Amino acid sequence: LKEEGTEIQNLKSKASALDVADPLGHFRDRFVVDDLIYLDGNSLGRLPKATAERIREVVEQQWGERVICSWGEGWLDLPQRIGDKIGRLIGAKEGETIAADSTSVNFYKLVHAALSATDGRVVVTNSSNFPSDLYLLQGLGIEIRQIDSESDEAIAAALDDRTALLTLSHVEFKSGLRHDMKRLTDAAHAVGAKVLWDLSHSVGAVPIDIGEADLAVGCTYKYLNGGPGATAFLYVRKDLQEALRSPIQGWFGQQNAFEFGLNYSPAGGIGRFLAGTPPILSLAATEPGIDLLLEAGMDKVGEKAALQTAFLMEVADSLSLEVITPRNPQRRGSHVAIRHEAAWPIAQALIAEKSVVPDFRTPDVLRLGIAPLYTRYADLAEAMKRIAEVIETRVYHAYSSEIGGVT
Amino acid sequence: LKEEGTEIQNLKSKASALDVADPLGHFRDRFVVDDLIYLDGNSLGRLPKATAERIREVVEQQWGERVICSWGEGWLDLPQRIGDKIGRLIGAKEGETIAADSTSVNFYKLVHAALSATDGRVVVTNSSNFPSDLYLLQGLGIEIRQIDSESDEAIAAALDDRTALLTLSHVEFKSGLRHDMKRLTDAAHAVGAKVLWDLSHSVGAVPIDIGEADLAVGCTYKYLNGGPGATAFLYVRKDLQEALRSPIQGWFGQQNAFEFGLNYSPAGGIGRFLAGTPPILSLAATEPGIDLLLEAGMDKVGEKAALQTAFLMEVADSLSLEVITPRNPQRRGSHVAIRHEAAWPIAQALIAEKSVVPDFRTPDVLRLGIAPLYTRYADLAEAMKRIAEVIETRVYHAYSSEIGGVT
Numbered sequence: 001l002k003e004e005g006t007e008i009q010n011l012k013s014k015a016s017a018l019d020v021a022d023p024l025g026h027f028r029d030r031f032v033v034d035d036l037i038y039l040d041g042n043s044l045g046r047l048p049k050a051t052a053e054r055i056r057e058v059v060e061q062q063w064g065e066r067v068i069c070s071w072g073e074g075w076l077d078l079p080q081r082i083g084d085k086i087g088r089l090i091g092a093k094e095g096e097t098i099a100a101d102s103t104s105v106n107f108y109k110l111v112h113a114a115l116s117a118t119d120g121r122v123v124v125t126n127s128s129n130f131p132s133d134l135y136l137l138q139g140l141g142i143e144i145r146q147i148d149s150e151s152d153e154a155i156a157a158a159l160d161d162r163t164a165l166l167t168l169s170h171v172e173f174k175s176g177l178r179h180d181m182k183r184l185t186d187a188a189h190a191v192g193a194k195v196l197w198d199l200s201h202s203v204g205a206v207p208i209d210i211g212e213a214d215l216a217v218g219c220t221y222k223y224l225n226g227g228p229g230a231t232a233f234l235y236v237r238k239d240l241q242e243a244l245r246s247p248i249q250g251w252f253g254q255q256n257a258f259e260f261g262l263n264y265s266p267a268g269g270i271g272r273f274l275a276g277t278p279p280i281l282s283l284a285a286t287e288p289g290i291d292l293l294l295e296a297g298m299d300k301v302g303e304k305a306a307l308q309t310a311f312l313m314e315v316a317d318s319l320s321l322e323v324i325t326p327r328n329p330q331r332r333g334s335h336v337a338i339r340h341e342a343a344w345p346i347a348q349a350l351i352a353e354k355s356v357v358p359d360f361r362t363p364d365v366l367r368l369g370i371a372p373l374y375t376r377y378a379d380l381a382e383a384m385k386r387i388a389e390v391i392e393t394r395v396y397h398a399y400s401s402e403i404g405g406v407t
Numbered sequence: 408l409k410e411e412g413t414e415i416q417n418l419k420s421k422a423s424a425l426d427v428a429d430p431l432g433h434f435r436d437r438f439v440v441d442d443l444i445y446l447d448g449n450s451l452g453r454l455p456k457a458t459a460e461r462i463r464e465v466v467e468q469q470w471g472e473r474v475i476c477s478w479g480e481g482w483l484d485l486p487q488r489i490g491d492k493i494g495r496l497i498g499a500k501e502g503e504t505i506a507a508d509s510t511s512v513n514f515y516k517l518v519h520a521a522l523s524a525t526d527g528r529v530v531v532t533n534s535s536n537f538p539s540d541l542y543l544l545q546g547l548g549i550e551i552r553q554i555d556s557e558s559d560e561a562i563a564a565a566l567d568d569r570t571a572l573l574t575l576s577h578v579e580f581k582s583g584l585r586h587d588m589k590r591l592t593d594a595a596h597a598v599g600a601k602v603l604w605d606l607s608h609s610v611g612a613v614p615i616d617i618g619e620a621d622l623a624v625g626c627t628y629k630y631l632n633g634g635p636g637a638t639a640f641l642y643v644r645k646d647l648q649e650a651l652r653s654p655i656q657g658w659f660g661q662q663n664a665f666e667f668g669l670n671y672s673p674a675g676g677i678g679r680f681l682a683g684t685p686p687i688l689s690l691a692a693t694e695p696g697i698d699l700l701l702e703a704g705m706d707k708v709g710e711k712a713a714l715q716t717a718f719l720m721e722v723a724d725s726l727s728l729e730v731i732t733p734r735n736p737q738r739r740g741s742h743v744a745i746r747h748e749a750a751w752p753i754a755q756a757l758i759a760e761k762s763v764v765p766d767f768r769t770p771d772v773l774r775l776g777i778a779p780l781y782t783r784y785a786d787l788a789e790a791m792k793r794i795a796e797v798i799e800t801r802v803y804h805a806y807s808s809e810i811g812g813v814t
Contacts, residue, residue, distance in 0.1 A: 032471040040475045047471040055688065059462050063634055064439040064454040068447045068764060075635060102683025104657030105512055127669055132658035132683065135671035139656030146669075221684070227470055228482060228687035249546030250511030251539035259810075260769050262534055262553075264542035276509025276539065277628070280635035281462065282686030357475060362667050403666075 008385055011315060015377035018311070024296055024304050027373040031225070037356045037383045042201060042335045042369030045225030050288035058284045079231075079252075079278050080271065085290045086224070086233045089298055090199060090216065091209040097235045098270045099220070099283055103200055104132050105248070106217040106234040109273060111140060111165065113244040114194050114215060120164025124193075126150060130173045133198055137167070150177045156187040163193040170208070171201035171333030174361050176309075176325035178202060178333050185213045204290075205305055205334035205372075207298040214240055223334065223371060225289030230282050234273055241269055250275035292373060304372035305334035311377060312336045312368055315384040319391075324365070335359075335369040345399035346390055353395060354386040362403055415792055418722065422784035425718070431703055431711050434780040438632075444763045444790045449608060449742045449776030452632030457695035465691045482687050486638075486659075487678065489690065492697045493631070493640045496705055497606060497623065498616040504642045505677045506627070506690055510607055511539050512655070513624040513641040516680060518547060518572065520651040521601050521622060527571025531600075533557060537580045540605055544574070557584045563594040570600040577615070578608035578740030581768050583716075583732035585609060585740050592620045611697075612712055612741035612779075614705040621647055630741065630778060632696030637689050641680055648676055657682035699780060711779035712741035718784060719743045719775055722791040726798075731772070742766075742776040752806035753797055760802060761793040769810055 019025055032047040062070040079099045087097035100106060111123070122143045125134065128150050137144050147158045150172055159166060166188040171178045181197065188195040189212065196215040202208055204223030210216060216235040220226035236244060245266060251257045252274035255267045266272035293301060306329035313336055316323050322339045326332045340346060347360040359367035368383070390396050426432055439454040469477040486506045494504035507513060522528070529550045532541065535557050544551050554565045557579055566573060573595040578585045588604065595602040596619065603622040609615055611630030617623060623642040627633035643651060652673060658664045659681035662674045673679035700708060713736035720743055723730050729746045733739045747753060754767040766774035775790070797803050 032467075034472070036474075038474060044470075044475045044478075046474060047466065052466050052471065055462060055466050059454065059459050059634070059692075060439075063451075064459065065441070067443075067445060067453060068451045068766075069758075070635065071451075101508065101512065102657065102686075104659070104683030105508065105655060108655045108657075108682070130658075131661070131664075131667045131669060134669055135656040135658060135661055138671045139652075139654055219684075227466070228477065229684040229690070230688075231686060232683070245546075247546055248512060248515045249542040250509065250515075251537075251542060252511070254538070254542055257538075258769070260538045262538060262541055264545045275515070276511030276639070277626075277636040279509075279638060279686045279689030281637075281688040281692055283636070285466075285688055351476075359475075362665070 007318070011381045012378070015381035018377040022304065022377070024300055024372055025376070027292060027296055028376065030292055031374045033374060035355060037379045039368045039370070039375070039383060040357045040359045041371030041375070042222050042367065043359050044221055044228060045223060045289065045371060046374055047227070048225055048288045048292055051227065051285055054288050055281065055285055058281060075280050078280065078283050079274055082283065082287050082290065083233055083270065085287070085294060086203070086220070087235065089203055089208065089290065089293055090235065091211065092235050093238060095269050096238055097233055098273055099231045099233045099286065100274050100278065101232060102229070103198070103217050103219045103232040104136060105275070106232050107133055107198065108136050109246045109248055110196055110215045110217060110234055110236070111137065111167065112247040114165050114196065115140070115142060116245065117243055118164045118194070120162060120193065122162045123165045123167060124155070124158050124163050125167050126155060128172050128174060129167070129169050130198060130200065133167065133169070150175060152180050152183055155184060159187055159191045159193060161191055163188070163191055165194050165196060167196040167198070169198045169201060171205065173201050174337055174365050176332045176335045176337050178206065178331050181208070181213065182211055185211060202333050204293050204301070207302040210235060213237065220286045224286060224293065226286035227282065230286045231279060236270060236273065241272070246273050246275065248275040252276060252278065296373060301372045305370060308370045308372065308375060308377065308380060309334060309336050312370070312380050312384065315381070319384070319388050334372065335367050338366045338368070339364050340366055342396055342401065344403045345396040345401050346387070348399040349390045349396040350386065354390060356383050356386050418788045419785070422788035425784040429711065429784070431707055431779055432783070434699060434703055435783065437699055438781045440781060442762060444786045446775045446777070446782070446790060447764045447766045448778030448782070449629050449774065450766050451628055451635060452630060452696065452778060453781055454634070455632055455695045455699055458634065458692055461695050462688065462692055465688060485687065485690050486681055486685050489694050489697065490640055490677065492694065492701065493610070494642065496610055496615065496697065496700060497642065498618065499642050500645060502676050503645055504640055505680055506638045506640045506693065507681050507685065508639060509636070510605070510624050510626045510639040511543060512682070513639050514540055514605065515543050516653045516655055517603055517622045517624060517641055517643070518544065518574065519654040521572050521603065522547070522549060523652065524650055525571045527569060527600065529569045530572045530574060531562070531565050531570050532574050533562060535579050535581060536574070536576050537605060537607065540574065540576070557582060559587050559590055562591060566594055566598045566600060568598050570595070570598055572601050572603060574603040574605070576605045576608060578612065580608050581744055581772050583739050583742045583744050585613065585738050588616070588620065589618055592618060609740050611700050611708070614709040617642060620644065627693045631693060631700065633693035634689065637693045638686060643677060643680065648679070653680050653682065655682040659683060659685065703780060708779045712777060715777045715779060715782060715784065715787060716741060716743050719777070719787050719791065722788070726791070726795050741779065742774050745773045745775070746771050747773055749803055749808065751810045752803040752808050753794070755806040756797045756803040757793065761797060763790045763793050
């Protein structure tokens, strides 16, 4: 795979043709982009141009000029309003989704609420789930049945009548495997358990039909392009809301909070899952990115994610790289995971010498994240060419194999 | 008290002289201000000019250009770095304070942590505490001894050997009464209880010596001028940190989070009280406001708060208004509470017709918040003149007495 070779020329021509034909290609102009080949949108999405403008407005006009009055002029409704927009990305109905806190805090609230409303005590999950979710479960003093498999079949088989809750990452953060949401939701319901999906690696990346799922949480700083640590979201199916109580009974979850009554009475509907005052800057920042996805349509975004991940895999195969992401596009998200014993130094070399930002996950996974709204096929072709150069020339040997830092 | 009268001229002359002599007067230029007389900084502080600039930098350069790399270039350390700056405002040592989540979530974490580490089950508080704190306690399934008094003596008398925790707002949100922190901390310790102070209405308003207090939480969007819903903080005395565990075991509280180990092991020190990914925009927004207070010095800020609240009270007395805030400046914060049966329509009339933004708290309290860094004596004189006009002319009768909306 050399610059001069026919193979690379073919690859580039193919990429170029795909970009020209891409119905979503024009969305790239709506983001702040540069020459960097950024394949880490699955960790922190890029800045939509409209977001920079929105934040200036929130800070300089709404806060600077209207000060406290802005609470009554839109801020108070933001968690519901943005929540409902996220709801449209995941197939939820109005009033089922709310923007609040961090994914971790939301996960804690919903697991606690679900377990308080049931006799069952066992939570089923898998060891490839995002570690924060595992840590949070460990802090809740419950019995955890953690299976070492990503297979839907094995997970379904781990459910029984002692199971109170099944919780999984819809798309696994390392492998990129996407679970069959309907199948596992049905399997949980069949044993009388609830299911809580962590949508962090699938929302905005692939179409989601939340269907009959009970609970979900997710993050807005990856494929929703909401900005660093942007406000997360949670979903509770309508008919469950009245029966569930957040353990964190803060005033924003109170009915008529501004009456300042002395006794907590949870707000009706999804609002009861709010806790404290929402961080307006980090919350407002999520809206323009969500709007872009709604404008593009998740079906089209998902189609492009399937095509671009397939394109990446094809090149990875031609380089004899070990792809651990499922081949069936219905069973993967929007990133491709490559296992390589030198994944860490390769990632460092790509960043330092090749203007390619991949993602690394310990101990040996190179994650290549695709954000269909701004990733071009040409970027993918060029990135793979540079990855091949780094591996073939062994320049990565100059980088420490000792894993450290943030990636 | 009429425009033409001697009294109002004397008041204005006095205010003008005080402004000229004010050693903090020049700080007003560091904020975005206008003709509005804004006496609601105790609810949402004004925008520091440096904050608008900082947020542009965080959004447009750090997120827009450096994207994921910014995590390693400062974002990861922000909770500790800003936490330590807040620590300097409250007399804490380095490594005792961290910026995180909302005040409500932090309060929940610390109460849960404190009660898990003790056999005692009774939490003592008072009914004038901020309702969110009461709601959170009610959600924790503990015995609450809630006394109907703001008196330090009565509160101390309510402590006994069954008390696990005493928790109070350092400055009461309605009356503005400031508790004797040392006295009540000692009283709690004398019965073997811990104390948790909510500093939301005192931090940045008056000097605080956290002393031997065990735990504290507080808000940054009032006197710290951090912006709407800005990231809150929590404090845990150094020697207690290792024994306490946050119930919300998110990955940002994990030791070496980026190793992605499967088992939770809390970070050493105050970092263990983080939960999920911090909201960088709402967190970074807090720093310039904190820096302004450090630059001014909390002793000077507290002195001015005492003088300006005294000034307000003197005028209120001359108008025969009922001030419910303590007369001893050591026993109050930086707002003056006036009880009036028509407080709500008066507040509405002031906003709609007089360009004065006071704060209202149900059922009958007009709160006049002073932010010593940007409130002028002339503002206070003019505000009181307009309040007198609204009351004397009874224009407030045109406004509904039915309380509603946010204030």
